[in-house]
Amino acid sequence: MDMAEKLIDIFLPFSSEVGFFLNTSRFRHSALIRHPIGHPSRPSPAVLAAVYLWGLRLSKQPFLTTQEPIFLFRALERLAKGLSGIHPQKAMHNLQAEILLSYYFFASGRFLEGRYHTAAAISLGLGSSIHMVRSAHSTSLSLLRPARDAVEEGERIHACWIAMILDKIWAVALSDAPNLDHQHESCAVDTPWPLEMNAYEEGRFSPTARYSNTFHNFVNCVPTSDTGMSTIALLSKATILWQRADSLARQWRPDMPWDQFTSFHTSFLALDSLIDTFRAGLVPLNCIAHLTPAMARILVVAHSIAYAATIRLHSVIPLAMDVNARCKRLTAARAVLEIVVAIPLHHFGFINPIMGTVWLSASQVLVDELHLLRRQHVPRQGEVEAHTMLFTRALEVLLTFSDSCPLLGYRISRIQEICVGMP
Incomplete structure (x- = not known):
């Protein structure tokens, strides 16, 4: 139990970076109850094993990290048996374990396994109807019993959006389609935008409110009373825009027929405007009261992904043409x-591994711009120096993340490579 407590306490401060949606204080309390593993008062064996695995990874202590293969095997073994057991939280805890393992595999550069567990998480989430929490419409049969209280309901709301974030960000990173098209009627999201977890603890979630078409309303600019301004809600919205930008960009063909081009151009302008509007309304980090390190990291990812959406959308147009x-x-x-x-490094010992993709895309744009400026007959030397200085300062910070996980290390090494070719 001493080792379990150590691994849990290493993991929880950074748990939001790898899709942990359970209430952290409740989880820690129940995990450390002196009962055998599998006891209904403790978290399920699958989610405990996944948390221990991440605790090992985040410890950066060689005598612990060498045990990762053993704990990974144990996590996969327990996950396979999770839904056949009698644990009262087996569906939600198996979903949590699937998400944690997805992030673990993606962070390790093992994309096929990451995609497999992402698909499993999405399937289990649909079966659990987490996309219909507080739906104004009739709900389908669910694997879940009614929530015991507002905190448990908050966990389900967070689970809906965190599963969606997982599915969409890694679809973009791998130039693939997500498992779910949330605009399709069968996948419509009625679950409200998530609040900060402490809002559920403090009873600030209306017990009678009902919601509908949350995803559809956002992408179609339909005003709603459910504004979604929590950190996880903002990250969810940024993710939706990034994935939609990626999907639209991959439809571009320079020789597409005129009718297809007209439709593409209309969608392009609408999405570009939506991204700009969203970015303009993003909450700056210094404007949130009681900002925790976890909230700061989520906001950094949300702001960065929102800008990545603009980069991806406009990548279809050759630099020299527009x-x-x-x-x-x-x-x-x-x-x-x-x-x-501007990252406060004392809060950022680890960050969502998807940031490697975001940082690489931004770095490539800056290097491409430097090449264009250098090719001009009279280079704008002031701009060249400003871009070079920013790139150099950013790279110094990025190198501090190199040993966070294999994927971030690889992406940052790619940034170093393009830096070598920088004019």
Whole structure:
């Protein structure tokens, strides 16, 4: 139990970076009850094993990290048996374990296994109807019993959006389609935007409110009373926009017929406007009362992904062809790297592994711009120096994340490679 407590306490401060949606104080209390593993008062064996696995990874202590293969085997073994057991929280805890293992595999560069567990998480989430929490419409049969209280309901709301974030961010990173198209009627999300977890603890979630078409209303700019301004809600919205930008960008063909181009252009302008509007309304880090380190990290990821959406959307237009697209892409890339430079490193011993993809895309834009400036007959030396200085300062910060996980290390090494070719 002493080792269990150590691993849990290593994991929980950074749990939000790898999709942990359970209430942390309740989880820690129940995990450390002196009962055998599998006891209904403790978390399920599957989620405990996944948490211990991440605790080992985050410890950065060689005598612990060498045990990762053993704990990974144990986590997979327990996960396979999770739904056949009698644990009262088996569905939600298995879903949590699937999400944690997805992030573990993605962070390790094991993308096929990450995609497999992401698909399993999405399937289990649908079966549990976490996309219909507090739905104004009739709900389908669910694997879940009614929530005991507001905190448990809050966990289910967080689970809905955290599963969606997992599915969409890694679809973008792997240039793939997500498992779910949330605009499809069968996958409509009625679950409200998540509040901060302490809001559920303090009873600030209306017990009678009902919601509908949360996802649809956001992407179609339909005003609602459910504004979704918590850190997880903002990250969810940024993720939706990034994935939609990626999906639209992959539809681009320079030789597409005129009718397809007209439709594409209309969608492009609408999405570009929505991204700009969302970014303009993003809460700055210094404007949130009682900002915790976890909230700060989530906001950094949300702001960065929102800018990554602009970069991805405008990547379909060749740099030399459209000055406006070039300017928007460059401004967004600089914003991502300026966020990096401003990171308070004492709160950031670990960050969501997807940030490697975001940082690499922004760095590539800045290097491409430097190449363009150098090719001009009269290079704008002031701009060259400003871009170079920002890139250099950002790289210094990024290198501190190199040993966070294999994927971040690889992405940062790629940034170093393009830096070598920087004019």
